[in-house]
Amino acid sequence: MECPACHRELTTMTVGGVRLDVCKDGCAGIWFNAFELKKFDEPNEFAGDELFEMKPAPGVVVDQTQRYKCPECADHPVMMRHFESAKRGVTVDECPECGGDWLDPGELRNIRDEFPTEAARTQAAQAYFDEVFGGQLAAEKAKSDEQLAKAHKFANHFRFICPSYYIPGEQQWGAF
Ligand SMILES: [Zn+2]
Ligand SMILES: [Zn+2]
Structure with a gap:
């Protein structure tokens, strides 16, 4: 599966029993299948520290103003960008077809940090x-x-x- 942001090959990881596709060698973004993101969005849930420690590889620059295409769906529909946060304006790109979510580096932490419980x-x-x-x-x-x-x-x-x-x-x- 190709990274929607930097177009490198995503790496499949299992974190807290959940299968994720992570841009380990590139921009450090994370792909969540539908409903998976909610398993990681609170501080008291499984930490998944390895997800937070990921940093973009040297030299990888992503234009976050571009529209991303779904890495999962066959016809690669353009994902919708939502401002999900009343507090900090965290953005999440969501596929209108499969409901999967793409988070750029740092966004997961921002979502989790917003509310303690x-x-x-x-x-x-x-x-x-x-x-x-x-x-x-x-x-x-x-x-x-x-x-x-x-x-x-x-x-x-x-x-x-x-x-x-x-x-x-x-x-x-x-x-x-
Ligand atoms: Zn990437
Ligand atoms: Zn999709």
């Missing part, structure tokens, strides 16, 4: 939702389809801040 993350997410939707979070309270669509879109963009809600159909505002 899942409870703190949930609380912050709830507060942010309340602020944005004025307390009308629940889908059944949405006054119009437009509002509901907005809530869905927003929820989808929010799942790294509140990954425990990333269970299709389990959220009070509806499935992603």
Whole structure:
């Protein structure tokens, strides 16, 4: 599998029982298959120190303004870049087809450092939702389809801040 950022060959690693594809010889980015990122996004979860210790190889420079293509899907769809973080603006590139996520070096640490616990993350997410939707979070309270669509879109963009809600159909505002 080719690195979407620097186009070197990714190295498969198993960290905490999870298979990851890492750009070990290049830019030190990490590819997570769908749902895998949430296994690493909190400080109290398996540390996976080797993931944090990776540094880009000498001379490897990545243009992070470029759009990345999914390394996993056969037709290599362009990944969507989300600003996942209310606090620090961490960006994650996500494949619209397979749901995998690409993190540039340092991004995993930034995500994990934001909230010490899942409870703190949930609380912050709830507060942010309340602020944005004025307390009308629940889908059944949405006054119009437009509002509901907005809530869905927003929820989808929010799942790294509140990954425990990333269970299709389990959220009070509806499935992603
Ligand atoms: Zn790379
Ligand atoms: Zn994909």
